[in-house]
Amino acid sequence: MRSPFPCGRTSRRGFLSGLGMGFANLAAGDLLARELGSTPQVPLALARAKKVIWVFLSGGVSQLESFDPKPALNTHAGKTFNETPFPDPHKSPVFLERSRSVLDHDRIFFPKIFPLQVGFKKRGQSGIEVSDWFPELGSCVDDMAVVRSMYTTDNDHAAEFQMHTGRHALDEKQPCLGSWIHYGLGSLNANLPAFIFLGQFKDPRVRRNIFPDYLGAEHSAVELEPGLPLAFGVAPKDLTPQRQAKQFDLIKEFHQAAQKENPLDPRIEARLKSYELAFRMQTAVPGALDLSKETEETQRLYGIDNPTTAVYGRRLLAARRLAEQGVRYNLVYLSDYGEWDSHNNLKENHGRSCARVDKPLAGLLRDLKRRGMFDDTLVVWCTEFGRTPGLEAREKNANPTGRDHHPHGFTVWLAGAGIKGGVVHGATDELGFHAVEHPHYVTDLHATVLHLLGLDSRKLNIPGRKRLEVDYGKVMSQILA
């Protein structure tokens, strides 16, 4: 379909410079737009990464059965923490502070040690230990910086919200990281949105995690899924493309006429641009999501040929295509809501879930690498919290075989642009309980990502909205290349 707008591809600066008159909330009203006419934003020159693929696994992935195996759990299996030579984790001064409940009562503490449910090996040149449930991903470990010392403060699933916004659910709401990035940097591609969410977007429990809050709807995620259309992104059935193009022409002419009448209204220009972008998005988005344009070999790389890995493989391949085309922040849910929440049957549940994501994730890393996208694309893999070293033995459960929520220590990893590969950063104690070496709260992960994108988290501030010290986080400089 021909573009109804003569200007075709607009440069970002051109696109934004049309906005005028102190009207702050228009279009891709990001920092750059705000600073146009004053000084160009200096930190961008220092950006190591241009785009992010942030993979989230919901429910709480066990650090112990993924990237932080602890042989001591096998040695002391069945004993309580007190019966080991190690300090009682419950008595740690940080225990209370890092296990705050949304519910008005404390969570049960499970002191009896549950052995590792899967074996592990040293993998790659770096020899980082990875669980046997990640055979493919284990082979990519030399590209990864594994951070084993994350902690959060919510011991229930609102920790997911916390991972995206940096705040405990009982505290004042904050915009999610993706919205801040959108606010701070805007888009790299005039035809595509800057913040895309791929996953279970119809689930309200997930949606609240990607809420722009006081930054406003313009900084919200556009929700996409391979095979599903963009919201309002498909022309009405009874309107042919030719007729819709004609209709767009008329709308554009109405805008131009209105501009003559109302030279003071900056909205008209902004709206004209937004119509232009909308029209281009209508074709660009389906194109970006069209995985058939990829070779069969690439599709296999992501496991799309296998029913177990196909859904998540498609999501990650779509994310790569979107990142390639300049989508700044791709948040990919690689699970159903709460999928990893293995209170029981951890062996079976985690084993099954690992099998769904192992190949697609490895495929993504290999694909990015061979395309040279590691130069400007950052991959983050995370979950909301880990799982308890103790066995979740509840009264009603005759045969407990799972682990409870564990905010005190869990693992995330990063790979790609600006990241040192094959390193482990931070550590939990011998039992995999507390993050003891270089402990990092979730906003440290935010700060690291923002830093790699060339943004100082402290610059992300809206007048009249108080951000706290904890919101800014600290950059994990040790994992930066």
Added chain:
Amino acid sequence: MLFSNLVLLILGIPPDPGGFVEARAILKERCFPCHGALKQKAGLRLDSASFILKGSEQGAVATPGKPDESPLIQRVKGQGKLKLMPPEGKPLKPEEIETLASWIRSGMKAPKVDIGEDNPALHWAFSQPKAVEPPAVANPQWNKNPIDRFLYQAMIEKGVAPAGLANPETLLRRVTFDLTGLPPTVEELERFHKDPSPKAYEAVVDRLLASSAYGERWGRHWLDVWRYSDWYGRRNANDILNSYPMIWRWRDWTVNSLNQGKPYDRMVMEMLAGDELAPLDREVLPATGFVLRNHFRWNYNRWMRDMVEHTGKAFLGLTIQCAHCHDHKYDPVSQADYFRLRAFFEPLQVRHDRYPGEAPPRPFKKYVVSENWAPFNTGLVRVFDEGLESPTWFYTGGDERNRVKEKGSISPGVPAFLAKEKFAVHPVKLPKESVYPGLQEFIRQEEREARATAVAKAQEGVNKTQGMKKKLAEAQLTAARLDEKSLFARLAADDARWLGKGDAVQLAGKAAKSEKELNLVRAELALLQAEDAPPKAPTKQAKKAAAPVTQDQAIANAKKAVDAAKTKLNEESISYTPLTPVYPEVSSGRRLALAQWIVQADNPLTARVAVNHLWKGHFVEPLVATTADFGRNGARPTHPQLLDWLAMEFMKQGWKMKPLHRLMVTSRGYQSSSSQTEEALQANKKTDPNNRLLWVFPSRRLEAEAVRDAILAVSGNLDRSLGGKEIHINQGMTTPRRSIYFAHHGEGQMEFSETFDGANTNDCYRRVESVRPQQALALANSALAREEGARFSRRIQALNPADNQRFIHLAFQLALSRKPNAEEMELSLRFLQGSGKELELARHDFCQALFSHPDFTTLR
């Protein structure tokens, strides 16, 4: 600052010889909250050079010329044993420290003007609004309405030229949307066009204010501020966590109250304490939805926190929540004040009342871990004081587990700087019918009617049945009659217990006995039923739970139940089932006291905050930009005297909103055009580039609700029915009700609402307005825009327009409330080509395209 310094330098007067101004900026940012006008920890102030020279209780903090020996510098560097300052946040950067050091090194010279911060208690918003006389203005256009006298005076002072009058069509469209959220009709337009006199305009305003749509548009506006939300939490699991089902009655209360012209002070009181103020008034009780909206089933503390935060923001324009973890950094609100405010809400609990004509709502039950709490759809939900003895604990770090027990339970109170007199709370004795709703006549009546109906139905069953089943039907009739008898016994016992009619003990015994008899008859009936028929196929749940019950087992069980009921029959008891739950006889009176204090005439904040919201709804930019923060860190008013005058006028008018709306929209300022001549424009922009002085009327985009409602109004499909249960968000494209009636909550809102910046249910003291491609897509591709476009086209078609020109003319009038200009007519004519089916399609496309016309969604 730099420029004026330069001027002073040229004149040979060094304004700031030592560079204190720069140093002060750093101190202001990091040190003033504890060492400024608000607080003087260790007796130290750092907000002027002379204060710094004075030092602290412990002596000098800086020695001129010797930064390295100055404790001030040592502290910010964290040297030696001195505590690092500031104690919170990042340490000062080396360059910042150097700025401080450099000023000390150069001798700590004071700048020309060396004054500390103002006394916080004298902050403009913390003292009473002043009764100001509107300035005298000679210009006859601007001297009638007091608002204009303030606006015009400000413009004259700054030398900006006001815009001319808006044309009648623009004005009518503006005022109609502003007051009703809907476009004017063609008839209204024509009538006003014929007579656009001030008298006619005033009549229009009165008509709009009298329309029920006024309450809908302004109701939504206030519900933004009061954070309306339908229940949410875990919608997927059908589990209520936040807010509450049936809270829509609060929305209807809001709309109705506005339409009835209920004064604002009364509304505030009803929302905070309707249950104490009018415990039996079903028109008032839903107002406590304001309190119930913050309910959070999983954690009571969260409810309390939201109550403090949003009572502060909504009514007082104070950010009290900042004092949750520490004393407020800008305003004189201490952490203790925070908990004193919380104490007002401490006794809260939820209550489900019956509503006439509706089935009794499910009884309230407190949260049990991992038990779902499903929504229900009858009754009146409200709050009440349950835990009169509930202590309010002071805790630290924002974590309720860190109780400071030594402080004891905190009593309710308001911040000292706002308390004019001693704060008193008087418990409220509740009427019996509120304590025990079972005394309310409608409930008794409905219970009696239900029994009578059951008896009649059972009698009919006996009449109709023959043979074997007859026995069963007769047993049913016996049970129904006994149930009725038992109800009468219970009612008599209630009369005795609550109203002193008869011997309470004896009648309670009778009621108890009647219930036991009823139980026995019911058990016998169940036995008959078991004998009569094989048990019903087990339900899904029963299947999961256990093996299906055989008929023999069922009979055996029923026999056991009969035996048990017989045994019970002989037990002496005076306990019988009340018709409804029984609640405490006294309410703490805390919320009522708080509400009364909020709306007391000498509260400096309440009226100002309210009129600022009213102003925002008409003039787009509020007088105080930070609508929820009138504190020292908030914005200053653009027109302080006007704000004060409006606040005083509001109270003088008995807090009635309609007179204020009328005053605002009949002002000359409101009737200004949104454009200005090129010459005046250039001149005005130099002085006031952001139009703070309102030299043109600020245009705005329609709110989300109005975008959708206008589409439906223009197509003629808008369903104007008022009120009722919230409509599911998925119905937004297909149910033509006004947008305010759709569900709107923390987990979702209608697509159009989300796309066009509908209220954020977390916090919406001011909406944001964005322009984004999704809006264009919604108007281009949504089923709503497409289908209403077709309906719009057919609507014009039905008027039999003579030709395309006439069609276009009518379409513009309906959609944009004005005629097309020559260029638009030409463009439209070119678009509407062909004939027959082709033309019909083109007209449909054209009508839909008008929804994307910039003037459709913009108010000028």
